[in-house]
Amino acid sequence: MDDNQFEQQMKLLKKTYERVPSKFIADEVLQKIEEEGSEPVEVKPVTKPVASKWQKVSVWAISLASIFLIGILSASFLNNEEQGDEPVSEFDTNDSRKLEKEYKAERVKRQKILHMTNEQFDELGFVQFADQVFAQTIHPDSIESRYSTFTIEERFEQAVNYLKLPSEIIEEAQKAGKLDEEKSMQFLDELNTKLDYLKNSYDELISKHHEIMSTAKYEGELNADYLYGHRSQMPEPIENALVQAPKQGVAIEVAHDKKSFVANFQMSSVIRNLEGVLAEPAVSYLEIKELGPFTLGGELLYEPIQSAAYLQLIESTLLKTNVHNAIYTTTKAYYEDLAYTLIFESSNNRIIENSKIKLDYAMAWDILRATQGYSPIKHFIEPLYNSMVENEWLINETYKSLDFNDLSHAFILAESGDLAGLMPGKEHVFRTESYSLPNDDLYHKVHAHYKMVRATGDFQKLESASAIEIVALLDYASALGEIYLMHSLYKESSQLASYEEFSNANLQEPNFIPLDATQIRFLEELTYEKNNEFHTSVEIMKDEQLIKSIPLIRSKNGPWQIVYEESVVPAGYYYEPNTAISQETKDRVIGLYEKFKLDFNFAVLEKANASDIAGVYLEAFHESDLETQYELLVKDESLMPPREEFISSPNEGGMDWKVQFEAYEVTQMNDSNENDEFDAVVWFDLHYSLVTEDESRKGFQMRKTKEGWRVHFMPFQ
């Protein structure tokens, strides 16, 4: 059946529905309403029930569903047959007027924070809801004021709570301290709903001013930075939105199709502010919210491989959640839509070409089938994947008969813990863990492993040791001079010398874990399965900076083994290993920039390493902040212009380093001089979309001076 036929049949059916008979008589309904005594406004002098159902309404819940719920609960008052003796009314019209005045002031306060017009503010969903709650609960004739066991002040406070902006509820949550999972998810629901309403409001505003906003172009393309830089040329509501929206967790950005601006969630500062407050996996929901949506009109919004990684994130978040509320449901919808779009062909999403699965989708499926542990998507796709590999990715009956409901079933089983029974041999689940250094607990574990291996000589017994423990064992062996043990902990490879060469040529690395390391950690998301082996990395940190990354491999039934890598950096040279620019990095750099620019106090940057200082400079560059840039420069007069000339030079801001680059590595370039000063280069890897045949990374020149890290004038030259 083609689309035309389908549409035609639907039209015919629609006409057919006109035959649905009608015997409706409005008077009958009105009579029933009279009999039930249901009055929308006028309150009969009925008496106070024994218990108020209002108590069951969560203070936090504010989704549309809860509007409906409150409606149902309110309606249940009207039908309540428990009757007491006397009517109750606790306040009069004067009190009501006073509260109305106070409530109005609360509204004005929030409207001013947002810098919104009356119309914009009045149309915000959570404001409308708050208004309704206020109207229902405060008016002396309202049902709630008669029946509620809350005081009028408590009910007023509740109405004001519903008015609060995301920034306010986040601040309150920070002060309240750590929330358990249930409260975290309730908080998320409230935050999520308010953010959604704000986003909708800003999207409407953008739509209204679409024409003038489409002039905000840089090099012929819409550009959010350019829009922000020229906001004074925009209508006032847009200018206000550009400044105020980010404070509430919403940013105005260029849409995926690059044809317009849209309001998107900007969760990085929200997540940063809620660190230590929300329980896991609540934080992940915010990350997912920022990344979403993942599909639109049946099409993927990200590349298949990236989409597969996001699907894994969403799945693990959902499975870790015990509280299934509105945000869980929305995220579950994302999961289903994304899984479906990644696997099934549709008119809007072609994954088959010449009767074969396209390569990028095959690679995405490869990622999914390598998901660790008892994963529904892994369980669902692994048989298909294996079948397609055998069939050289030609469409076969296995694909044609694939039933998406099986994924839903697998998910239900995973939630109940029953999927394990269907996935024998998939018991390898690697959990994120970390230790601060030095660490007694880790030391005792490592010592136990050492004694066992020394006593038995059986390295297979190290199967139960975690990746961190293996790394720490190598470091321990190094400290004890146990070369044989050290060599045995490495995986055999062409790079690893024989034991004789290893011991004779002094190829061991002193201080395998650097002495100044403060933390060792293992992140489960760095682990993946390939060719029946697990690959991962253990990260060594110094004060939240990554200083070393150690790769490890294990077979399904073997211990972790360290992958031997020859050092490319001369001993004693400053080096920062290749590191992805994570959200954590971006947040840290922005935080340093915000503090430093206030009064250029270098104490703020004292512990920052070279890559962070480079990031601060680039952030200043992006923000057209010439003064901060100047302060970070190497003060060598022969190489740079005077301050006044520098800060008055024309500058429209630079590209966003957070978008332009995806990783960095820092290498020292020359020996230290008598003052322990030396030059270094921060190698920034370009985002894959910017890589050309000639260029994949940019070198950013810096110098370690007596005063700390500084940037060379024209650092990219």
Added chain:
Amino acid sequence: MEEIELIERAQSGDKMAYGELMDLHHRTVEKFGFQCGVRADDVQDVTQEVFIKLYRFLHQFQKERFTTWLYKITLNTARDYYRKELREKDKEGKVQEDVNFGVSTKSAESKILVFEEDRELHEAIQLLEEKYRIPLVLFYFQELTFEQIGDVMNIPLATVKTRLLRAKEQLKSALSQKGDDEYGR
């Protein structure tokens, strides 16, 4: 009289105004109920219950969102109607959230779905999961916009579009298969 004015008057307790509102909208409720799976014989009961509930909540919502609430309440009433029935009859087996509302009586249904193609399509729609069925019905038969559908179902716009596409594909596939079965392919 403008509908908004009718709603305002009804919210103030004017029952005549509410009566006029019901006259304006009862066909929407009847048809939507049937399209969602309410049996032909039960459409009138469900419609009455929708308007009784709507009256109870009339002052709870903004008048501009009257239509959204009409659809929401119809949907919930239809679901509740059959849940209550199943509880009262104390049927065995699991009661699913996503219940397709009972078995049609041939005579009442056949008076509406006269042609076989209509009957097949209607039944195929009823076999869709609710999350796909409702957006399809709201879009094709109630002519709501994506935004309105999202509002009724409390789902994001993107999800509305995806589900509509999914619903359409499943429906087309189901109808094609049925055609193949019939012709022995």
